[in-house]
Amino acid sequence: MSNSNTIFLVNKNDLFKTAFADESKPRAGKNEVILKIYNYAFTANNITYAVVGEKLGYWQFFPTEDPYGIVPVWGFADVVSSNHEYITMDDRYYGYFPMSTYLKVNPENVKPFGFVDGSKHRQSLPAVYNHYATVSKAIDDTIDYHPIIKPLFLTSFLIYYYLKDEEFFDADQIILTSASSKTALSLAYLLKKNQVADQKQIIGLTSERNIDFVANVGFYDKVIAYNNFEEQLNKDESMVVDFAGNSDHLKKLHSYFGNLLKYICLVGLADWSSGVDFKSIPNTNFFFAPDHVEKRYRELGVKETTLLANNALQEFIITIKNWMALSYIQDREELCTMYLDILKGNIDPSKGYMVQLVK
DSSP, X not given: OOOEEEEEEEETTOTTOEEEEEXXXXXXXXXOEEEEEEEEEEOHHHHHHHHTHHHHTGGGSSOOSTTEEOOOEEEEEEEEEEOSTTOXXXXXXXXXXXXXXXXXXXXXXXXXXXXXXXXXXXXXXXXXXXXXXXEOOSOOTTGGGHHHHHHHHHHHHHXXXXXXXXXGGGOSEEEESXXXXXXXXXXXXXXXXXXXXXOOEEEEEEOGGGHHHHHHHOOOSEEEEXXXXXHHOOOSSEEEEESSOOHHHHHHHHHHHGGGEEEEEEOOOTTTTSOOOGGGSTTEEEOOHHHHHHHHHHHHOHHHHHHHHHHHHHHHHHHHTTTOEEEEEOSHHHHXXXXXXXXXXXXXXXXXXXXXXXX
8 A cells, every 4th residue: 555645736826736745644643544535526616615715714624835725525535544443444434535645534423324523623614524424335336426416416405495495586487507517407407306396497508519418418498508698588587596607697697687687696616717796796695505504404404404415316316327427537647637627617517527546
């Protein structure tokens, strides 16, 4: 087993500048555990973590020396060293990891289904990111979709029930920007699944190159290119769930709909490089998932919320396997290329990227 801990670093002041650091494998102290990261997903969601890393504290999860930061990712890891009486060698966990080979954790509240990392620097950070769930090593042809889909799907799950609680802000049609993104597709799936009860039109806005892909998925009632929405969008009472972060598009939508645009829910920053002066656009609000998961836990209960979300997630994964193939990244050059492509917005929606055993 390699004793080198390879870390992928991003310059926080210029996200296009990257580097690799090779450090010694961390050592476990009292009650500590060393996890070796087996694989992890990388999506546009991780770019959002980097873009708002300073503002929302994402750089604090896995601190390193300035000006660099470590982008958080979701994936799987195996226990390779344990000084904790309830954590055994070779146990596998799903959770929030650095883009590195190893992670040292301080497990607390250990249960058969997982533990919480009680490391001092993480105690003030949102609890939802500090939980590590026990994973079976049994063969499962859907398991590698989980790090790609689960964080995004759970965000959309929370958005859906938030909008439902708010009676969709009295809108008749729900417009999703960046409609080919996995988070948008997750929300579109939930809206389609509940469309008979909700009676809402589901509209997808996307780039010209992704029109056919988004239409063929079948979750949207209508799919429209950004440059063509004024000719095809009905002027009905509407709301927007924005996964793109392109303020120019949102301003055009507001100008087009006027008072008929009831609400804009800001979620992602797929088009993070655009001017993001959202303050001048009325009825906009940023959706921060950790706040909403705590609200859902209080109202429905942790067990009930988790069961409802996991059942819907598994149904969605079975569906998306028909149109999204997994692509495995296995060396440094491939990782850099993939990261920069996604940073530039050059995303193939028919692929899901898993980084595995990067050397």
